[in-house]
Amino acid sequence: MTKWTVAALLATLAVTGTxxxxxxxxxxCTATTDCASAMVAVDEGIFKKHGLDAEMIPIGINSNIPAAILSGSIQIGGPTSTVFLQAADGGLDLVAVAGATVMSPTSNANITAFVRNGITIxxxxxxxxxxxxxxxxGAFLHVLFVKWLVDKGVDPRKVNFVxxxxxxxxxxxxxGGVDAVLTAEPTVSRMLATGSGSIGARYASELERTEPIxxxxxxxxxAEKNPDTVRKFRAAIAEGAAIVNSDKDKTSAAIAKFTKQTIELVKASPPNKSEPVLKPEQLAWWIDVxxxxxMLETRLDLNKLILK
Structure with missing residues (x-):
């Protein structure tokens, strides 16, 4: 083998390796079904197919996600709409790169104000x-409940929130530490099973919203320095979302693995609807509310909140 052949072979190997x-x-993400499209993309090898060595990192509290992003401990996070908008309002230079979940009749029905025994609502x-x-x-469920109270003519300041x-x-x-809690499945089913109370209101169902969760x-x-990574991430999330919306078994397996919940518990509640495309107008309602x-002190520019 000549030195030119060796050189050519090495060059080929270098290109192939790259x-x-x-x-x-x-x-x-937090231990919720709302990042299911990413969980599925990891579990089903979709990220790898797109050239991404992706790892899901559990975050205990959703409001900690913006700080984790800016510290560099994660590159992409799944904040709720309210957490993201509050962070942006506070001056953190974050940008949405893809959609995760949106409210729907199914997800809205899983949200309740659960009332303890002895309290009548x-x-x-x-x-x-x-x-x-x-x-x-100021979190997702709290903001929705306050909106519902206002729509029903009730002053939320007369409710003691903790x-x-x-x-x-x-x-x-x-x-009896509280009279009611704002919660969702599977917590609702757990409390109903123990006979500790009842459902006082399905307030999200009454609001009938379809905005991002x-x-x-x-x-x-x-994001601006890594456009190719963002492009690959979006493509993988779109594939993962299609599975979330059509294949309960694969989706439940991925969710159970990340959240450390039993597969039976995960399957008891359908995952929220995945919608990988996020549009500026979808955030307008949240900003108004x-x-x-x-909750917001500045006038946020919708067109700057989502990476084009």
């Missing part, structure tokens, strides 16, 4: 004076 190199990507005004636990003040995490809801409802975001600096609740 072509098959996988770009590392860390995606941070017949209409919205019955929540006045009650102690209501929310999984984060923070209660999802894992502690069954115990605090049973002990969670979407994938990154720092603007990272949050502004009316004095």
């Amino acid at each position: 072509a098959h190199a996988q770009t590392k990507l860390q995606i941070g 017949k209409e919205p005004k019955d929540f006045i004076g009650k102690k209501v636990g929310a999984p984060g003040l 923070e209660v995490t999802f894992p502690t809801m069954p115990d605090i409802i049973k002990s 969670i979407f994938y975001a990154a720092s603007r600096e990272w 949050m502004s009316s609740q004095k």
